[in-house]
Amino acid sequence: MAEGSLTGIPASPGYFIGKGYVVPKSEISTFQPPYEPYVLVTRTTDPDYFALMYQAGAIVTEIGGAAAHAAIVARELGKPSVVTVPNATQILGGKMVTVNGTSGEVSYKEYQEPKTPSETIINENKCPSIMTWRKIKEYYGDRGG
Amino acid sequence: MSKDMKTQLIERGVSQKQLALIRQHSNDAQQYVVDKKMTFGQAVDKLAKAVGPLVTPKNLKLIKTAFDMTTEPKVKYLEGGLLDSAQTSREASKILSTLISAGQFLSEAGILGKKPNPVEIGQLFGINISLKPDDLEELKSMPAVIGSDLLFPGVTPSKDEPVDFEGVAYSTLLGHAPNSVRLPFGVGGLRYDKEWNYQMTLAPYTQEKIDEDKRVYPGTATLYLMLQNLDSLGGLPLLSALYQGNPEAFAKLQGFLQAVKGDDTTIKDKANLCALYIPSQKETEEVISHGIQLQGNGSNGLFVPLYRAYHSPSDVYRKFLHLMQFLKQGNTKMAGVVVNSLPNPGTVYNFNGVFHLPWVQELQYLTDGLIGKIHGKDGIYAVRFGIGDYRGSKEFQVYHLGNNGYAIKSVGYTDPEFTDNPTSKFLIKSEFDGFLDALQTQGFLSFMDKGGEIYG
Numbered sequence: 001m002a003e004g005s006l007t008g009i010p011a012s013p014g015y016f017i018g019k020g021y022v023v024p025k026s027e028i029s030t031f032q033p034p035y036e037p038y039v040l041v042t043r044t045t046d047p048d049y050f051a052l053m054y055q056a057g058a059i060v061t062e063i064g065g066a067a068a069h070a071a072i073v074a075r076e077l078g079k080p081s082v083v084t085v086p087n088a089t090q091i092l093g094g095k096m097v098t099v100n101g102t103s104g105e106v107s108y109k110e111y112q113e114p115k116t117p118s119e120t121i122i123n124e125n126k127c128p129s130i131m132t133w134r135k136i137k138e139y140y141g142d143r144g145g
Numbered sequence: 146m147s148k149d150m151k152t153q154l155i156e157r158g159v160s161q162k163q164l165a166l167i168r169q170h171s172n173d174a175q176q177y178v179v180d181k182k183m184t185f186g187q188a189v190d191k192l193a194k195a196v197g198p199l200v201t202p203k204n205l206k207l208i209k210t211a212f213d214m215t216t217e218p219k220v221k222y223l224e225g226g227l228l229d230s231a232q233t234s235r236e237a238s239k240i241l242s243t244l245i246s247a248g249q250f251l252s253e254a255g256i257l258g259k260k261p262n263p264v265e266i267g268q269l270f271g272i273n274i275s276l277k278p279d280d281l282e283e284l285k286s287m288p289a290v291i292g293s294d295l296l297f298p299g300v301t302p303s304k305d306e307p308v309d310f311e312g313v314a315y316s317t318l319l320g321h322a323p324n325s326v327r328l329p330f331g332v333g334g335l336r337y338d339k340e341w342n343y344q345m346t347l348a349p350y351t352q353e354k355i356d357e358d359k360r361v362y363p364g365t366a367t368l369y370l371m372l373q374n375l376d377s378l379g380g381l382p383l384l385s386a387l388y389q390g391n392p393e394a395f396a397k398l399q400g401f402l403q404a405v406k407g408d409d410t411t412i413k414d415k416a417n418l419c420a421l422y423i424p425s426q427k428e429t430e431e432v433i434s435h436g437i438q439l440q441g442n443g444s445n446g447l448f449v450p451l452y453r454a455y456h457s458p459s460d461v462y463r464k465f466l467h468l469m470q471f472l473k474q475g476n477t478k479m480a481g482v483v484v485n486s487l488p489n490p491g492t493v494y495n496f497n498g499v500f501h502l503p504w505v506q507e508l509q510y511l512t513d514g515l516i517g518k519i520h521g522k523d524g525i526y527a528v529r530f531g532i533g534d535y536r537g538s539k540e541f542q543v544y545h546l547g548n549n550g551y552a553i554k555s556v557g558y559t560d561p562e563f564t565d566n567p568t569s570k571f572l573i574k575s576e577f578d579g580f581l582d583a584l585q586t587q588g589f590l591s592f593m594d595k596g597g598e599i600y601g
Contacts, residue, residue, distance in 0.1 A: 029471055029473070030474050030476060047460060050483075051482045054483075054486040
């Protein structure tokens with residue numbers, strides 16, 4: 001399916017759009033991060049994922065709850081996160097993924113190369129003291145802001 | 146007593162399902178209650194039986210020799226709360242954890258290009274047996290097969306009375322204090338044992354873990370050895386690769402280590418509190434009346450970053466292991482990300498922290514349905530955390546108000562055990578932001594040690 005929407009448990013509030021990267025645990029140490037912040041998609045996270053979570057713009061997992069590692073660390077890092085998203089690792093890899101950590105909605109569509117790198121980042125986390133607000137020109141549709 | 150508190154929780158909107166879970170967890174937790182009269186010999190036998198099926202015969206022989214060589218330790222119970230850790234079991238666990246820690250240390254030293262000999266390892270970890278070179282390989286295999294799951298010593302009542310876990314859980318959820326934190330499942334509470342409850346910066350903490358606690362986390366040895374070899378950091382094989390592949394990250398790492406090595410702050414004699422509770426309707430109305438709405442959806446979890454504020458530095462140690470794992474793969478780019486993620490060097494960590502829950506992996510299920518999931522009416526619940534010493538105590542209560550956002554109240558007590566004459570105030574938005582900034586830059590405990598003032 002080229003386009004669609006999934007729903008999970010909202011684990012850390014905020015909003016982010018970026019390319020989805022599915023990273024199994026066995027590939028953590030060889031992972032080469034893209035230039036732009038991305039959406040980290042995994043079955044679950046544990047402390048070994050910290051560096052990837054630190055660099056990601058948002059985190060989506062297939063299992064977990066509000067007290068799961070992914071949720072706690074995402075809140076600590078001030079990044080949007082949605083957990084318990086069924087089939088996320090099968091669907092979201094390589095897609096342009098929109099993560100709404102407040103509502104728990106994760107939508108996706110085909111990825112298109114951005115015109116310029118800075119145009120892809122939209123991250124409005126409503127947690128002002130935890131992260132620096134990054135709100136850069138919207139690239140996709142009418143969302144953001 | 147339990148019944149009354151249960152009724153109060155129901156009135157506050159806690160579901161029967163959640164209460165049933167508490168009851169179930171409380172019953173399950175009983176298996177971790179150890180009789181105070183258990184002897185050291187009995188504790189050793191119990192642990193050896195549990196470990197036996199997991200390890201090789203050579204490994205088991207090594208463990209049994211270490212047990213045999215230990216003279217019966219003098220057991221001291223320190224806590225004045227409801228529960229203490231079962232001391233004879235703890236002494237037995239400590240012997241095993243010393244061997245596991247030595248094995249972890251050897252593996253990490255190897256990655257850094259260091260090869261400690263048996264005498265050095267024996268001295269560093271205070272191992273009571275004469276190690277041979279072959280034994281070092283045996284030790285290395287222990288962390289993976291044993292882990293730390295068998296090291297929880299269990300709890301024993303501080304006084305000669307049985308402890309009603311279910312009642313303690315309800316009491317904690319209702320916000321009563323003081324409650325002992327030494328519950329096998331994690332609803333938190335006040336930690337009494339000030340003697341073993343202190344905060345320190347990373348370098349002395351690391352030293353303490355090896356010298357005294359004999360229980361190291363993955364990555365502890367890597368940091369320890371980096372600090373020992375700070376003058377020749379670039380000469381260590383994989384760090385030389387970082388120096389060449391990502392010099393900026395190397396310089397940052399070096400700066401971090403220098404700052405860490407130079408800061409030996411230690412803060413002692415504190416009692417800590419951390420607990421989840423369900424506010425009453427009246428209390429909730431009072432909170433909402435202050436109109437503090439800081440986030441769109443407050444029912445999504447813990448807002449204040451307790452993870453870093455309260456956690457022991459195991460997550461920081463693990464970053465050093467990650468750093469080496471990335472470098473091993475030639476991934477200097479991600480190694481740089483790890484370096485960037487290192488915390489403020491001045492952050493103070495809690496030795497024996499209250500939020501160090503659950504104790505070990507095998508007890509994790511005991512928190513299911515508890516931490517972060519118990520909601521009152523409209524998803525309202527709260528986390529209270531604070532610190533106290535003989536001068537008094539300060540507590541922060543963070544309210545999660547469902548869709549109405551968050552509110553925070555500071556509470557001061559003149560009595561260190563959180564019992565008398567609380568004075569409280571709500572924080573206005575700018576104070577709250579200052580509070581969060583202080584947590585981020587100083588860490589909660591350091592922040593509290595400076596008086597816990599929000600501003601000024």
